[in-house]
Amino acid sequence: MNRRSVLLGIGAVTAFLAVDLGAVAYANKWIGPNNTLTRETFLNAFRSVFGLHPGFRKNHAKGVVVTGHFDSNGNGSELSRAAVFRPGRSSVTGRFSLNGGDPNVVDTPAAARGLGLAFAFPDGTQWRSAMLNLPVFPDNSAQGFYDRLLAQKIVSETGKPDPAAMPAFLAAHPESAAAMAVIKQHPPTRGFADSTFNSLITFFLVNDAGVRTPVRWSFVAQQQALEQRSGGRNILFDALIRQMRNGPLQWRLILTVGAPGDSTTDATLPWPSDRRTVDAGVLTLTGIETEDPGNARDINFDPLVLPDGIQPSDDPLLNARSTVYAASYRARTGEPKSPPAVQVDKVTP
Numbered sequence: 161m162n163r164r165s166v167l168l169g170i171g172a173v174t175a176f177l178a179v180d181l182g183a184v185a186y187a188n189k190w191i192g193p194n195n196t197l198t199r200e201t202f203l204n205a206f207r208s209v210f211g212l213h214p215g216f217r218k219n220h221a222k223g224v225v226v227t228g229h230f231d232s233n234g235n236g237s238e239l240s241r242a243a244v245f246r247p248g249r250s251s252v253t254g255r256f257s258l259n260g261g262d263p264n265v266v267d268t269p270a271a272a273r274g275l276g277l278a279f280a281f282p283d284g285t286q287w288r289s290a291m292l293n294l295p296v297f298p299d300n301s302a303q304g305f306y307d308r309l310l311a312q313k314i315v316s317e318t319g320k321p322d323p324a325a326m327p328a329f330l331a332a333h334p335e336s337a338a339a340m341a342v343i344k345q346h347p348p349t350r351g352f353a354d355s356t357f358n359s360l361i362t363f364f365l366v367n368d369a370g371v372r373t374p375v376r377w378s379f380v381a382q383q384q385a386l387e388q389r390s391g392g393r394n395i396l397f398d399a400l401i402r403q404m405r406n407g408p409l410q411w412r413l414i415l416t417v418g419a420p421g422d423s424t425t426d427a428t429l430p431w432p433s434d435r436r437t438v439d440a441g442v443l444t445l446t447g448i449e450t451e452d453p454g455n456a457r458d459i460n461f462d463p464l465v466l467p468d469g470i471q472p473s474d475d476p477l478l479n480a481r482s483t484v485y486a487a488s489y490r491a492r493t494g495e496p497k498s499p500p501a502v503q504v505d506k507v508t509p
């Protein structure tokens with residue numbers, strides 16, 4: 161497939177996505193079991209912690225768009241009948257990001273790095289996945305995510321978070337305290353190019369025989385990251401842009417198969433490291449672009465956009481994410497736009 165046909169494939173994705181609001185999720189107003197959180201309470205929390213940034217994602221606001229393809233080796237077909245796992249190539253559009261709702265935040269190694277991928281298939285079906293470079297997710301419920309978000313809020317008088325807020329959060333959420341200890345044991349790599357991106361949440365793969373298998377997936381980096389140049393606000397993004405100008409970057413899709421007893425509903429709990437894995441193929445990213453109308457700026461990487469052969473688990477984060485992403489998408493697409501901080505053309509060679 162040449163670059164033009166890849167881009168044509170991506171055009172088809174974005175045409176579909178332009179009218180896509182995650183409509184099912186948007187209809188679901190309440191988040192979590194106790195009817196205390198709504199999509200609006202989440203958006204207001206992001207705005208109160210990170211400020212008002214019209215036109216940007218309310219989380220993972222800083223990002224850059226990538227394009228490429230996924231070559232499946234067919235091994236995943238054993239577990240799933242999804243088109244993505246049949247031998248062959250699908251076109252992919254994606255977005256690297258840093259977590260947080262400030263689109264102009266200074267890059268720091270500790271900020272969680274995100275990779276959103278949207279796969280398009282000739283029959284019009286889609287697969288979207290938004291992943292992080294963390295070993296586990298810090299929360300196992302929407303309430304936990306919400307409480308942790310607010311515990312990080314800067315108090316204007318001191319310029320720092322309330323020193324009592326995080327200890328109080330951790331006391332109320334021992335699952336997050338344990339997950340944050342696991343995260344501390346896995347320091348981040350140098351850059352985006354050598355980061356492995358994990359689904360963290362469990363999904364079920366369904367094969368031709370109807371067998372359902374719990375999996376978590378990872379896109380495992382196949383290269384070292386270029387050394388960053390010191391100075392500047394965008395050192396992580398700039399290094400990625402420079403590296404991609406020198407050639408494509410690759411990640412291997414590894415499916416990890418859960419065993420009885422492994423949690424399928426709690427993303428704070430790691431699975432043992434000896435679980436069976438299936439190497440399903442290679443993602444190759446060839447293009448990098450500034451966020452713009454018509455590219456991944458306008459995609460909602462809703463984790464519930466799944467093709468036949470990939471099913472959601474009962475992890476409560478999935479419905480919460482789908483609802484809040486749709487609300488964020490709906491808000492940002494109706495707001496005036498400012499230029500993004502990461503401008504690919506402005507990065508010096």
Ligand code: HEM
Nearest residue numbers: 217219220255274275276290291305359360480485488489
């Ligand atoms: C209750 C839990 C969560 C909430 C409320 C939440 C909220 C959000 C929101 C509002 C966005 C922006 C959506 C948009 O405007 O398109 C976002 C983006 C993102 N989230 Fe989450 N998130 C949650 C959990 C997670 C988890 C578990 C992961 C990964 C395992 C994740 C990874 C990402 C990534 C990679 C992006 C950026 C996608 C892009 O580039 O558009 N989030 N999140």
